[in-house]
Amino acid sequence: MNLIEDLRWRGLVAQSTDEKALTDALKKPLTLYIGFDPTAASLHVGNLVVLLVLRRFQLAGHNPIALVGGATGLVGDPSGRNDERTLNSNEVVEGWVSGIRKQVSAFLDFDTTVNPAIVVNNLDWTAPLSAIEFLRDIGKHFSVNQMLSKESVSARLEAGGISYTEFSYQVLQSFDYLELYRRHNCTLQLGGSDQWGNIVAGIDLIRRVESGSAHALTVPLLAKSDGTKFGKTAGGSIWLDPTMTSPYAFFQFWLNTEDKDIINFLKVFSFLSHEEISQLAQSHEENPGQREAHRALARELTTLVHGADSTTRVEVAARALFGQGDLSELDESTLASALAELPRIQISKSEEIPSWVDLLAATGVVESKSAARRVVKDGGAYLNNVKVTSEDYAPAKTEFLCGKYAVLRKGKRDLAAVELI
Numbered sequence: 001m002n003l004i005e006d007l008r009w010r011g012l013v014a015q016s017t018d019e020k021a022l023t024d025a026l027k028k029p030l031t032l033y034i035g036f037d038p039t040a041a042s043l044h045v046g047n048l049v050v051l052l053v054l055r056r057f058q059l060a061g062h063n064p065i066a067l068v069g070g071a072t073g074l075v076g077d078p079s080g081r082n083d084e085r086t087l088n089s090n091e092v093v094e095g096w097v098s099g100i101r102k103q104v105s106a107f108l109d110f111d112t113t114v115n116p117a118i119v120v121n122n123l124d125w126t127a128p129l130s131a132i133e134f135l136r137d138i139g140k141h142f143s144v145n146q147m148l149s150k151e152s153v154s155a156r157l158e159a160g161g162i163s164y165t166e167f168s169y170q171v172l173q174s175f176d177y178l179e180l181y182r183r184h185n186c187t188l189q190l191g192g193s194d195q196w197g198n199i200v201a202g203i204d205l206i207r208r209v210e211s212g213s214a215h216a217l218t219v220p221l222l223a224k225s226d227g228t229k230f231g232k233t234a235g236g237s238i239w240l241d242p243t244m245t246s247p248y249a250f251f252q253f254w255l256n257t258e259d260k261d262i263i264n265f266l267k268v269f270s271f272l273s274h275e276e277i278s279q280l281a282q283s284h285e286e287n288p289g290q291r292e293a294h295r296a297l298a299r300e301l302t303t304l305v306h307g308a309d310s311t312t313r314v315e316v317a318a319r320a321l322f323g324q325g326d327l328s329e330l331d332e333s334t335l336a337s338a339l340a341e342l343p344r345i346q347i348s349k350s351e352e353i354p355s356w357v358d359l360l361a362a363t364g365v366v367e368s369k370s371a372a373r374r375v376v377k378d379g380g381a382y383l384n385n386v387k388v389t390s391e392d393y394a395p396a397k398t399e400f401l402c403g404k405y406a407v408l409r410k411g412k413r414d415l416a417a418v419e420l421i
């Protein structure tokens with residue numbers, strides 16, 4: 001199975017300019033790129049879809065370029081929303097470019113002598129160009145009629161209008177493709193399916209300016225089986241930056257994948273072979289409660305993004321929270337990130353600690369203090385994995401983990417946290 005066939009099996013092909021011509025071109029190493037605009041301080045799991053496709057191309061022997069949009073990030077690609085993007089300052093965008101450049105670099109191999117990856121910033125070739133030069137040399141090759149037909153542009157026009165700033169985005173992205181073609185003989189651009197019009201415009205610009213030919217390959221925008229947007233939780237987006245989404249929350253996001261989505265997500269995000277994924281699919285079908293496929297995906301993605309050590313700490317913490325390990329052995333940062341996902345209350349260090357019954361009721365895990373008393377009476381009450389046998393029991397401050405946290409557990413799975421502040 002060739003690379004394109006593998007991508008299609010994984011559900012990672014939406015559109016291609018000429019699949020046969022591209023397949024033939026891929027018989028030899030070619031240079032390709034994906035662009036990432038700094039619209040936030042970090043990439044999120046939605047960006048992983050195309051970023052990992054770029055990694056697959058490198059593993060197959062091709063030359064990857066990750067472009068971070070220091071220029072296009074200052075402008076903003078028109079989206080499906082009816083309003084203009086907020087324009088951030090040069091300083092903010094520059095900081096985001098630096099962070100995203102570092103994130104992207106973690107997924108590619110820069111040390112191989114055969115096909116090392118490179119990271120570029122489109123501000124390097126856009127900033128030196130004057131407005132007159134840009135309009136004369138690049139803008140003259142674009143048809144306004146064709147630009148108006150782009151779905152995101154036409155939708156905005158119908159909704160009330162679009163600024164020239166966002167309208168010009170397609171020209172800037174096309175210029176990126178032209179420059180990478182000139183500088184690195186880049187002949188393939190990858191992107192999400194919503195970028196098809198921009199990518200094809202770049203191919204046309206290469207043909208007009210350099211009489212060259214190039215390719216496009218887009219990846220479907222990923223959605224869950226229920227039709228909801230992928231990568232969102234009640235707390236917001238799942239970020240790759242550990243300070244924005246902790247490794248524990250990141251692991252739990254994948255572990256909590258809906259059963260209907262898990263095999264599809266393994267195909268899209270993991271680098272497991274077809275045979276390994278088929279085995280996990282069979283295991284999931286025969287024993288879904290074991291969640292072997294979910295754990296395989298969570299481990300691989302957390303290791304890829306945050307490293308093997310973080311994955312180990314996360315799994316130890318998860319087991320400890322549910323009584324399968326010693327909570328006191330967890331370091332404070334890992335414990336804090338794990339507890340951040342739980343219902344919690346805060347108590348001042350100067351206050352007297354209420355009873356376990358009062359604490360559990362205050363977290364909302366049970367509807368009343370009488371319900372909390374029944375938990376104790378029925379033998380399902382725990383503090384830091386130690387069984388609570390008295391309805392009047394109140395934890396001492398010395399029992400708080402790392403001097404500030406206590407974990408309340410009702411039965412096997414209902415958890416809450418108390419934090420001393």
